[in-house]
Amino acid sequence: MTDRAPTDWRTDAMRRRIVRRYGAERRFRMFGLGAIILSAGFLAFLIVTMVMQGAAGFTETRVSLPIDFAAAELTVTPEQLRGDRGNLALAGAGLEGVVDGAAGAAFAQQGGAELLSDGAWLRVRDTLKANPGMLRGRTAIDVPVATDIDVAYKGDGTPEAEQVVAALGDRLSRGLNRDFFGNADATDPTRVGIWGALKGSLLTMFVTLILAFPIGVLSALYLEEYAPKNRWTDLIEVSINNLAAVPSIIFGLLGLAVFLGTFGLPRSAPIVGGLTLALMTMPVIVIAGRNAIKAVPPSIRDAALGIGASPVQVVFHHVLPLALPGILTGTIIGMARALGETAPLLMIGMRAFIAAPPEGLTDPATVLPVQIFLWSDEVARGFVEKTSAAIIVLLVFLLAMNGVAIYLRNRFETRW
Template identity: 55%
Template sequence: MSTRAEALPAAPASGRPPTDWKSPDMVARVKRRYRSETIFRFIGLAALVFAVGFLALLLATMLRSGLSGFVQTQVKVSVELDPTLLELGSDRSGQALLNADYLSAYARGLRESLGPAGPDIASANGWTALREMVMADPTLLGRTVEIWVPARSAFDQYAKVGIDPDIPPELAPVSSEQIAAFERLSEQGRIRTSLNRTLLFSGDSTTPEAAGIWGAFIGSLLTIAVTLALAFPVGVLSAVYLEEFAPRNRLTDFIEVSINNLAAVPSIIFGLLGLAVFLNTMGLPRSAPLVGGLTLALMTLPVIVIAARAAIKSVPPSIRDAALGIGASRLQTVFEHVVPLALPGILTGTIIGVARALGETAPLLMIGMRAFIVDAPRSITDPATVLPVQIFLWSDNVDRGFVEKTSAAILVLLVLLLLINGVAIYLRNKFEQKW
């Protein structure tokens, strides 16, 4: 602050000639500028094409080997539901119907309707469909029913891709006699291709034609539910406290650095932590979505805290002033004005964290979620597996049927992640405030 007593110094005397904007130097400089802009644009475009190309390659590979997994070759079997063969006696109670010997009836049906090669062609698990039918409608007993059961994986592959010329005939999964029998059945109209409900709605199995992702899907949902239920409230409240209430001192600085570091810790470390704390110290059930969810919550927490803090920080201070200025308490200011405005950012961060957790495999292997589990879990303490671990397990398997299943399951996981990210974008656009 000074008084403006003396006038500004006069402009310097024109000691240099006026700038010539048309000189060759100037023209060359302009040209150089245009050239560097063109080059940059080209490089940027090339980078984009490179990135998108890899993504397209990934998708194309998955689609090529995975799409066929969504259809299934099925065989029509006629089965006589003879109560004697089913060892039912005269008892028609639900318990008796449940425990009846459907396998024998099924085996006989296979031989009689498909010929001697029948048991080799049709899935051995097909008898469960009989049980469901009889349980739903006991009047079927004594009648002959026709059901479509999955073909064995080897024939499924034969129907889809034919004979692999690289495999020598003596090692081929199907013999020429079996192929002849299969072709005969095909001519009789006993073979069809249909949507693979097994893949989507069955649990895991040791035979590829009976294996599905249902159990893993439910396991993933339960695990993510546990993760979200823990990580979202704890993460958001930590962020609110750190950003709006905590004093600025060494301790909060230390906490901030620690949180940022935690977000960068490899996920398998969290798995070891879960193993040590939740399983060994606390004695929670092994392989359960509860433990998986807790472990993934630890991993997701720093991501949510960081995203929520950034979102809260981006709410303009004028909004806080406005609320405080008319006598809102700090709590009211934070929870009625700041947090609602930060919500789109908080939700986006949370969903990104959850999407990462959904695709996480390593920490779950550490806490035993790689077990072979056929049934879908009914609660968060039942043993379960999750989609990425299921993919990992199937990818270990050499059977061609499982190769196809692996890719199909990856496609399902990708679609799920796409949906989740779509929800994130929708929420962000819906709640985003403009001022």
């Protein structure tokens, strides 16, 4: 056996090799950085797209509409306008026709009443109720315009609508669309609002929270603190771990077959949506809860047991309070996921056209993500900005929830 010749690290071949290796190193590192930047860039692109499209959704285009109430001879006195009866009185007196007539007179070239949003007369009604004195004279009221004019004024309309916008000139103005935060779904994109869907979401989340949180926390406590090691416990654990990974649409099928089919609960109702999402969220809370409980050091339990606390007292006086921040973080994350969930709710009928906000847990309702889905399917151009605006609202809610979760985690996380 002969000895190897000592390696000469200074040969050109070796130097080239080392340069090559460093090149590979740099490239690899760049790939990694590139992957992250592209991922983050996609997120930024998505958010920027939504904001750019959606910002206009929060505004509306108005046209100044001159109306001569004195000449219109509405059979309503200013006194009748006070209180809730005012709406009925004005509708009964044919205010809608008066507004259409005024539009026909003022904008004969631009399509008359076609120029206005379906909700224009409601704006006139509310203005009248605020200023009953107007009934006796001539006045000009800013009312929302129809969707094609609205879209054109915001810069993305058809040639015909562009012409109308040009003809109207500075009689058009732009303002915050308050109806968007107060209305529910509608067929006219200028009249749609997210309040109905938001309220449906809140009711659904309420049901989800009051079911999933206690059940999830109690199961986590049971499994982590008391459960004997046996087959039943294993079965519960396997069930929970698998439920956490079951596709959400399967929970929708469960809700459809069991809550609607077997129990006969009402379709499209927040109670059913909440039940379905609770089943989906519970495993998330259980898993987060168990991790939080596991992180409480055993010495705390020993200390409490050692002075005669019962197992239940140990858990409810010491373990649960210490684990609570972790449990809450998990709960908020689970709730945020439920808030963004769409597919299971489609299965239980929450995709119906709901024109009024739900008043209770059993009223037909829709939720924000489903509303986004429904609007995204609409053909009318006006819906594009409304869809994006609704997405912005949903994202703001989710970001807020995740922010609270991260805050809780940082504020209360204790290292033992």
